[in-house]
Amino acid sequence: MFDVKQYRRKESEVQRVESIMRMLPSGAVNVLEAGSRDGYITLKLAAKYPAVTALDLKLPQVDHPNVTCVKGDITSLPFKDNSFDLIVCTEVLEHIPPEKLGKACRELMRVSRRYLLIGVPYKQDLRVHAMKCIHCGTINPTTGHVNTFDEALLKTLFNGMPFGTVEYPGTGVYKTNRLSYAIYKRYGFPYGSYLQEEPCIYCGLPLKKPHLNVVARTICLFAKGLEFLQNKTGPSKSPVWIHILWDTTRRDS
Numbered sequence: 001m002f003d004v005k006q007y008r009r010k011e012s013e014v015q016r017v018e019s020i021m022r023m024l025p026s027g028a029v030n031v032l033e034a035g036s037r038d039g040y041i042t043l044k045l046a047a048k049y050p051a052v053t054a055l056d057l058k059l060p061q062v063d064h065p066n067v068t069c070v071k072g073d074i075t076s077l078p079f080k081d082n083s084f085d086l087i088v089c090t091e092v093l094e095h096i097p098p099e100k101l102g103k104a105c106r107e108l109m110r111v112s113r114r115y116l117l118i119g120v121p122y123k124q125d126l127r128v129h130a131m132k133c134i135h136c137g138t139i140n141p142t143t144g145h146v147n148t149f150d151e152a153l154l155k156t157l158f159n160g161m162p163f164g165t166v167e168y169p170g171t172g173v174y175k176t177n178r179l180s181y182a183i184y185k186r187y188g189f190p191y192g193s194y195l196q197e198e199p200c201i202y203c204g205l206p207l208k209k210p211h212l213n214v215v216a217r218t219i220c221l222f223a224k225g226l227e228f229l230q231n232k233t234g235p236s237k238s239p240v241w242i243h244i245l246w247d248t249t250r251r252d253s
């Protein structure tokens with residue numbers, strides 16, 4: 001089972017949350033958290049701002065006098081233009097199907113009156129911890145992440161707006177290589193992130209680890225060893241996340 005408490009204690013996660021808190025601008029009143037999930041960040045926002053709207057595909061359950069919960073889709077936000085002084089959208093855009101990504105970003109810009117804080121994984125190797133669905137046979141990237149981001153893509157997605165503050169929290173991104181990936185693929189991805197909450201992004205059924213015989217297990221262990229050496233010896237200091245705070249009133253400057 002996915003253990004959210006354990007996840008929150010991870011060093012890169014602690015650094016991610018600290019970075020968000022550090023980057024929050026002062027002076028905002030109406031705040032939207034687009035993609036609030038379990039409300040962990042929502043409650044931190046509610047401690048700082050008087051009116052926080054928590055939005056997610058499933059109606060969020062956040063019990064706080066400053067928080068209003070709304071069920072909605074980021075690709076079609078149920079709000080008027082310029083509704084919020086600040087929009088916080090972290091760990092969301094990597095999950096949006098690529099063909100809807102541009103729409104989602106335009107929606108965030110549309111409802112923003114001033115600040116937009118975006119957080120996504122930085123240059124993520126989507127092959128790492130991939131999984132094969134035993135039900136529909138398709139390959140799933142880890143934790144339903146379907147997009148990988150760098151500065152250029154983020155700039156394009158957000159209309160070329162000049163970056164305000166940028167932070168890169170977390171270090172030591174895990175990478176794989178072609179050979180290890182090919183071996184994992186051959187044997188149904190035994191080291192995928194099967195403990196994740198997200199089901200198969202194609203058929204919606206739970207993802208399950210494949211059962212391998214001794215020979216297959218040994219070959220996969222070799223692939224794992226290769227990956228381990230690659231990550232031990234290679235440059236592994238790259239950041240895990242990128243956070244950007246835009247001032248959207250500067251969008252035309």
Ligand SMILES: [Zn+2]
Binds near residue numbers: 136203
């Ligand atoms: Zn499936």
